[in-house]
Amino acid sequence: MTHGAAITVDGLIHRYGPRTIHDGLGFQVHEGRILGLLGKNGVGKTTLIKILMGFLAPSAGTCRVLGEPSHALSAATKRRIGLVFEGHLAYDFMSIREVERFFSAWYPKWRRDVFHDLIDRLGLPLTHRIRHMSEGQRSQVVLGVVMAQDPDLLILDDYTMGLDAGYRRLFLDYLIHYARAGRKTVLVTSHVVQDMERLVDDVIFLRRGGRVLHTSLADFMATFRHYHLPHEAVPHALPDAGETLHAVEREADGGVSIFAFHDRATVDAALRRQAVDPSALEERAMTLEDAFVGYTGRY
Numbered sequence: 001m002t003h004g005a006a007i008t009v010d011g012l013i014h015r016y017g018p019r020t021i022h023d024g025l026g027f028q029v030h031e032g033r034i035l036g037l038l039g040k041n042g043v044g045k046t047t048l049i050k051i052l053m054g055f056l057a058p059s060a061g062t063c064r065v066l067g068e069p070s071h072a073l074s075a076a077t078k079r080r081i082g083l084v085f086e087g088h089l090a091y092d093f094m095s096i097r098e099v100e101r102f103f104s105a106w107y108p109k110w111r112r113d114v115f116h117d118l119i120d121r122l123g124l125p126l127t128h129r130i131r132h133m134s135e136g137q138r139s140q141v142v143l144g145v146v147m148a149q150d151p152d153l154l155i156l157d158d159y160t161m162g163l164d165a166g167y168r169r170l171f172l173d174y175l176i177h178y179a180r181a182g183r184k185t186v187l188v189t190s191h192v193v194q195d196m197e198r199l200v201d202d203v204i205f206l207r208r209g210g211r212v213l214h215t216s217l218a219d220f221m222a223t224f225r226h227y228h229l230p231h232e233a234v235p236h237a238l239p240d241a242g243e244t245l246h247a248v249e250r251e252a253d254g255g256v257s258i259f260a261f262h263d264r265a266t267v268d269a270a271l272r273r274q275a276v277d278p279s280a281l282e283e284r285a286m287t288l289e290d291a292f293v294g295y296t297g298r299y
């Protein structure tokens with residue numbers, strides 16, 4: 001079945017003063033897909049989400065969200081979008097009970113069962129005020145509020161803020177169930193890359209200066225490879241990264257890691273062209289986090 005696009009970004013350019021953050025970004029998120037937006041600190045993930053929600057006007061380009069231009073989202077469409085943004089609730093003077101009363105009035109599909117299932121795990125009385133909660137407890141309330149809205153499009157910007165490992169996993173299970181159960185679309189950013197490996201269908205890697213890679217997670221993991229040259233086989237001058245070798249990194253043990261979208265024979269040939277003997281090269285298995293760091297570079 002072909003689904004329509006929940007999000008369409010076309011020719012997006014964004015600059016803050018002289019700095020270009022997005023440079024002709026274009027992609028679609030189809031209904032029912034889960035997209036992970038990954039990238040190092042400061043590459044522009046939050047900026048993109050602000051543009052999609054109409055909080056920020058881009059320097060150029062267009063975005064459509066659930067069929068409407070992002071700068072003119074109607075109230076009805078906004079109600080179909082669940083947004084977790086910097087993990088905060090604006091009304092921190094409210095108690096848990098007041099938060100539920102306030103938000104449930106806005107959302108016709110409010111899922112009381114979902115809210116209480118997530119909130120009960122806090123072990124706090126419903127009269128407890130948000131401002132008297134720890135950071136992680138506040139995040140739990142935010143996530144309860146958003147999931148109870150039963151949104152068609154869920155946008156989560158760094159939802160893991162302050163969450164302990166147990167709750168993070170619980171929420172991840174919730175998300176997976178939510179996304180698979182209906183035709184729900186999710187756009188998620190997180191620095192906990194290992195969670196993305198379980199959750200997302202597609203990934204966008206944002207890199208500084210506006211460079212991007214948009215791919216399915218399965219394709220990326222099947223084609224991006226890590227090769228290792230042990231210390232004794234490393235030449236004086238490290239091989240250069242370029243067309244074939246995506247990245248070349250010196251390891252703490254003196255060996256060299258080479259990341260490439262190519263098979264062993266192609267990488268061998270590229271090394272030989274640089275007068276490097278590849279006979280000791282070995283391929284290593286990668287998690288998504290290894291691949292993410294290999295693709296975007298350590299620092």
Ligand SMILES: Nc1ncnc2c1ncn2[C@@H]1O[C@H](COP(=O)(O)OP(=O)(O)OP(=O)(O)O)[C@@H](O)[C@H]1O
Nearest residue numbers: 016017021039040041042043044045046047048158
């Ligand atoms: N209003 C602003 N004026 C100028 N520069 C800004 C503004 N907002 C963000 N920036 C800069 O733009 C870049 C992108 O910021 P953004 O918050 O979108 O990054 P991010 O990918 O979400 O980062 P992180 O992973 O750290 O949350 C950063 O270098 C940031 O310092």
